[in-house]
Amino acid sequence: MKPPRWADWLLKTFGHPDTLEEVQGDLLELYTYWVETAGERKARWRYVLSVLKLLRPLASRKSNENYYSTPFFLHPDMLRNYLKIALRNLVKNKIYSSINIGGLAVGMAVAMLIGLWIYDELDYDNYFQHYDRIAKVMQRGTTPEGVVFNGGHMPLPLGNELRTSFGDDFKHVVMSSWTGEHILAYGDKKFTKTGNYLSPEAPDMLTLTMLKGTRAGLNEPSSILLSESVAKALFGDSDPLGKIMKIDNRLAVKVTGVYEDLPFNTEFRDMTFIAPWALYVSSEDWVKRAQDNAQWDNNSWQILAQIAPNADFDAVTEKIKGLRVKHVPATAEYKAEIFLHPMHRWHLYTGWDKAGHVDGRIQYVWLFGIIGVFVLLLACINFMNLSTARSEKRAKEVGIRKAVGSVRSQLISQFFSESLLVVTFAFGLSLLFVLLLLPLFNEVADKQLHILWDNLIFWLSGVGFTLITGLIAGSYPALYLSSFQPVKVLKGTFRVGRFASVPRKVLVVMQFTVSVTLIIGTIIVFRQIQYAKNRPIGYDRNGLITVTMNTPELHDHYNALRSDLLRTGAVVDMSTSSAPATDLNSQNGGFDWEGKDPNFRDSFGTIAVTHDFGKTVGWTFKQGRDFSRQFSTDSAGMVLNETAVRYMGLKDPVGKTVKWNGRPFQVVGVIQDMVMRSPFEPVYQTVFMLNYGWANVINIKLNPERSTSESLGKIEAVFRKFNPGSPFDYKFSDEQYALKFATEERIGKLASVFAILAIFISCLGLFGLASFVAEQRTKEIGVRKVLGATVLNVWSLLSKDFIFLVLIGFGIATPIAYYFLNNWLQKYDYRTEMSWWIFAVSGAGALVVTLLTVSFQSIKAALINPVKSLRSE
Amino acid sequence: MKRAFLGEFEEVVLLTVAILDEGAYGVSITQEIEQKTGRAVGFSTVHTTLQRLEEKGFLSSRMGGATAERGGRRKRFFNVTAAGRKALQEVKQVRIDLWNALPPQTLQLMGG
Numbered sequence: 001m002k003p004p005r006w007a008d009w010l011l012k013t014f015g016h017p018d019t020l021e022e023v024q025g026d027l028l029e030l031y032t033y034w035v036e037t038a039g040e041r042k043a044r045w046r047y048v049l050s051v052l053k054l055l056r057p058l059a060s061r062k063s064n065e066n067y068y069s070t071p072f073f074l075h076p077d078m079l080r081n082y083l084k085i086a087l088r089n090l091v092k093n094k095i096y097s098s099i100n101i102g103g104l105a106v107g108m109a110v111a112m113l114i115g116l117w118i119y120d121e122l123d124y125d126n127y128f129q130h131y132d133r134i135a136k137v138m139q140r141g142t143t144p145e146g147v148v149f150n151g152g153h154m155p156l157p158l159g160n161e162l163r164t165s166f167g168d169d170f171k172h173v174v175m176s177s178w179t180g181e182h183i184l185a186y187g188d189k190k191f192t193k194t195g196n197y198l199s200p201e202a203p204d205m206l207t208l209t210m211l212k213g214t215r216a217g218l219n220e221p222s223s224i225l226l227s228e229s230v231a232k233a234l235f236g237d238s239d240p241l242g243k244i245m246k247i248d249n250r251l252a253v254k255v256t257g258v259y260e261d262l263p264f265n266t267e268f269r270d271m272t273f274i275a276p277w278a279l280y281v282s283s284e285d286w287v288k289r290a291q292d293n294a295q296w297d298n299n300s301w302q303i304l305a306q307i308a309p310n311a312d313f314d315a316v317t318e319k320i321k322g323l324r325v326k327h328v329p330a331t332a333e334y335k336a337e338i339f340l341h342p343m344h345r346w347h348l349y350t351g352w353d354k355a356g357h358v359d360g361r362i363q364y365v366w367l368f369g370i371i372g373v374f375v376l377l378l379a380c381i382n383f384m385n386l387s388t389a390r391s392e393k394r395a396k397e398v399g400i401r402k403a404v405g406s407v408r409s410q411l412i413s414q415f416f417s418e419s420l421l422v423v424t425f426a427f428g429l430s431l432l433f434v435l436l437l438l439p440l441f442n443e444v445a446d447k448q449l450h451i452l453w454d455n456l457i458f459w460l461s462g463v464g465f466t467l468i469t470g471l472i473a474g475s476y477p478a479l480y481l482s483s484f485q486p487v488k489v490l491k492g493t494f495r496v497g498r499f500a501s502v503p504r505k506v507l508v509v510m511q512f513t514v515s516v517t518l519i520i521g522t523i524i525v526f527r528q529i530q531y532a533k534n535r536p537i538g539y540d541r542n543g544l545i546t547v548t549m550n551t552p553e554l555h556d557h558y559n560a561l562r563s564d565l566l567r568t569g570a571v572v573d574m575s576t577s578s579a580p581a582t583d584l585n586s587q588n589g590g591f592d593w594e595g596k597d598p599n600f601r602d603s604f605g606t607i608a609v610t611h612d613f614g615k616t617v618g619w620t621f622k623q624g625r626d627f628s629r630q631f632s633t634d635s636a637g638m639v640l641n642e643t644a645v646r647y648m649g650l651k652d653p654v655g656k657t658v659k660w661n662g663r664p665f666q667v668v669g670v671i672q673d674m675v676m677r678s679p680f681e682p683v684y685q686t687v688f689m690l691n692y693g694w695a696n697v698i699n700i701k702l703n704p705e706r707s708t709s710e711s712l713g714k715i716e717a718v719f720r721k722f723n724p725g726s727p728f729d730y731k732f733s734d735e736q737y738a739l740k741f742a743t744e745e746r747i748g749k750l751a752s753v754f755a756i757l758a759i760f761i762s763c764l765g766l767f768g769l770a771s772f773v774a775e776q777r778t779k780e781i782g783v784r785k786v787l788g789a790t791v792l793n794v795w796s797l798l799s800k801d802f803i804f805l806v807l808i809g810f811g812i813a814t815p816i817a818y819y820f821l822n823n824w825l826q827k828y829d830y831r832t833e834m835s836w837w838i839f840a841v842s843g844a845g846a847l848v849v850t851l852l853t854v855s856f857q858s859i860k861a862a863l864i865n866p867v868k869s870l871r872s873e
Numbered sequence: 874m875k876r877a878f879l880g881e882f883e884e885v886v887l888l889t890v891a892i893l894d895e896g897a898y899g900v901s902i903t904q905e906i907e908q909k910t911g912r913a914v915g916f917s918t919v920h921t922t923l924q925r926l927e928e929k930g931f932l933s934s935r936m937g938g939a940t941a942e943r944g945g946r947r948k949r950f951f952n953v954t955a956a957g958r959k960a961l962q963e964v965k966q967v968r969i970d971l972w973n974a975l976p977p978q979t980l981q982l983m984g985g
Contacts, residue, residue, distance in 0.1 A: 022936070
């Protein structure tokens with residue numbers, strides 16, 4: 001027997017707000033009366049009629065000072081109030097606030113750095129307008145043992161073939177000499193700069209931004225395009241166009257253009273000048289021969305291509321893949337194929353493992369992306385943990401607020417605004433951190449990153465993340481606490497459930513799982529680096545420097561140069577060789593020896609040296625002797641390394657004859673393996689032969705008793721005399737050797753930084769939680785102490801919970817870390833063991849750190865005089 | 874003195890409020906008018922008139938007396954103000970004067 005609900009609703013919504021209450025009451029009362037006097041049907045009718053007559057849709061409440069209403073929860077006054085309360089809360093709990101904001105800011109800063117790094121990696125080469133049309137022409141093959149190899153060194157005639165026979169598929173085909181060091185000279189200014197010899201279409205293909213001259217500049221046979229910085233270095237402020245300068249002290253070229261420096265995050269960032277390909281061919285006899293004789297088996301050059309607008313990479317690859325076998329049938333044995341490697345894959349997807357799977361930088365993008373997400377997650381977990389732990393203390397506040405008239409929506413927005421405020425502070429702070437850390441990070445990561453102030457995505461993700469974190473972290477107090485019944489809270493019958501702390505515990509376990517995994521990872525990466533570093537390298541790289549021989553003057557005066565250098569007293573010995581000791585750059589087949597299986601396809605590292613090479617680099621002999629001027633037969637002598645002896649299966653190698661392309665060499669000695677290539681790989685089988693003509697570098701051993709700078713000064717004077725046209729550029733072999741570890745060390749450094757940060761953040765959270773727990777249990781501790789508990793009892797009471805959590809985390813982390821690091825180590829032929837103690841140390845380390853963090857709080861709590869904690873009741 | 878105009882229905886309502894004294898609120902006023910005048914008055918009309926009288930200053934109101942049958946809502950009780958009483962007096966006086974001015978033969982015709 002109720003009046004119609006829709007009429008009620010109408011009245012409530014459109015009735016006059018000032019008199020609503022009594023009208024509703026009156027109508028209800030009348031309804032009952034009407035039902036009794038006139039029956040239900042009439043009563044309903046009258047009710048509805050009255051309601052309709054009483055609708056005042058346009059009426060608004062008269063402002064009335066005596067009227068206490070609940071303001072809208074987003075009213076400006078309320079917002080101001082939320083903010084004020086939030087700030088007061090932050091200031092009141094300084095430690096919590098700083099842990100909260102600081103921890104989150106560190107996490108956000110890490111995520112931001114990693115985000116910038118990933119953005120830069122993905123943005124690589126995007127500078128070029130034809131980014132999605134350019135490709136490298138590469139080849140791939142499989143050895144009979146099933147090892148897949150990929151290479152970018154291509155035969156010269158292929159370029160012509162692509163241009164003529166596949167003209168429809170390619171817009172440009174550009175030959176490249178590879179970017180290498182050359183001496184640029186103008187007047188008395190000389191610099192060693194890296195540059196490339198390219199076909200004339202290159203500037204068009206790469207869409208170079210020309211500051212002076214045109215992109216057609218390379219069409220002149222003796223021309224050069226300079227990058228802005230090189231032009232500035234050589235010509236200062238004067239106009240370089242039309243000036244004649246020299247490359248490598250022998251090629252006179254005219255400057256026909258200046259292009260904007262290529263950005264740091266492009267493949268061609270080192271290409272500071274471009275000279276015409278034709279000039280390269282005409283000036284280098286071996287290249288000219290390769291071109292004139294159409295040498296399809298000489299793979300020495302790079303070929304770049306831009307495919308036609310309607311072509312696609314896969315289809316073109318399909319067309320050209322058989323060219324290699326067609327022209328060099330012998331390569332059919334390797335299943336050699338030519339393919340296009342698109343520019344958008346160059347940076348992240350170059351590098352293949354032995355099975356032919358991509359093994360490029362994309363792995364690091366994933367790795368760091370995951371680490372970034374985890375560090376950020378750790379920080380968020382902290383933030384949520386602390387917020388929820390804190391908020392339980394505020395149940396009373398909620399009770400009071402509700403009792404004096406707060407409605408739920410206001411409480412919800414109050415808690416949300418509090419957590420949003422904290423996250424906003426953290427975001428601001430993290431921007432500051434990133435600003436401060438970027439220079440350091442750029443150095444470690446070999447990048448030129450900067451904050452993308454003008455990038456919309458950057459801001460959107462920053463603000464979006466701030467909002468999401470704030471909302472998620474604030475959701476527990478906002479939605480859960482605001483639902484408390486004030487009566488229960490204030491009477492004290494309210495109890496947080498037994499399982500209220502379970503989510504918090506799970507989160508702590510997660511944090512420590514991540515931290516311990518990162519610790520284990522860092523230790524193993526560094527062990528791996530150390531393992532490779534400790535490897536005997538077979539020569540002495542201390543005080544060894546190399547000078548590249550890039551001008552003809554140096555080749556002709558070996559003995560004079562050597563005796564002049566020795567006379568300075570700054571040099572112990574000097575020699576030339578085809579490759580520096582830190583780089584094995586030439587491999588050849590065509591060797592024959594006694595007992596060789598005729599079907600065996602051999603491959604050796606080949607190095608040409610002079611008599612003095614051994615003494616310069618300090619190699620050590622296992623058998624036989626070094627090259628010697630005493631024996632004129634040594635000009636056809638050969639020194640093997642140990643691996644070569646094993647590779648050839650020779651029993652007693654010294655004195656044996658080895659033929660290379662029919663020419664006999666006699667083995668005079670066997671040296672201990674020299675690590676010339678990657679220290680993570682096995683040493684390659686290598687032969688050393690005497691050849692004064694095949695020389696690319698000068699090796700100099702400095703006198704260890706003199707200071708290096710003094711010695712270098714003296715050596716430079718000698719070089720000035722012999723080679724006045726070039727700057728004196730040298731490289732320290734120990735530095736070159738250290739570069740071999742660069743990738744691994746970079747990972748190691750970054751991983752350790754992230755591990756430290758992860759632990760720092762976890763500990764911050766733990767510290768906060770521990771202090772919270774200690775505070776919550778103050779009374780309990782007081783009572784226990786009164787009843788005779790010792791400090792040790794209390795300490796272990798408070799610490800054991802956390803220790804337990806860390807142990808669980810460790811238990812989860814161990815198999816995860818084992819799995820991933822085992823996979824990583826498989827990449828290396830020469831790798832360290834994953835001993836159990838690494839795991840034990842990581843676990844123990846995490847435990848110690850936890851104990852220290854927790855103990856500070858628990859001991860503090862345990863030392864409090866129980867009188868103080870119990871006095872209040 | 875500005876004299877507020879009092880309509881016929883307003884006069885009835887005002888009088889009823891005066892009759893009911895302390896117990897005058899929407900429902901009781903409506904029922905009282907129905908019983909006393911025998912005519913069916915809508916609650917909405919009574920309500921609107923009460924509002925208007927209060928605006929004119931002839932009535933004052935206060936909230937109170939919630940009961941269960943009203944869904945816990947309070948009533949608005951009305952009291953006649955001094956101005957209200959005066960207005961009633963004046964209306965009555967006008968009526969009496971008018972009656973008194975009636976010629977006796979007319980009065981007889983009306984059966985009075």
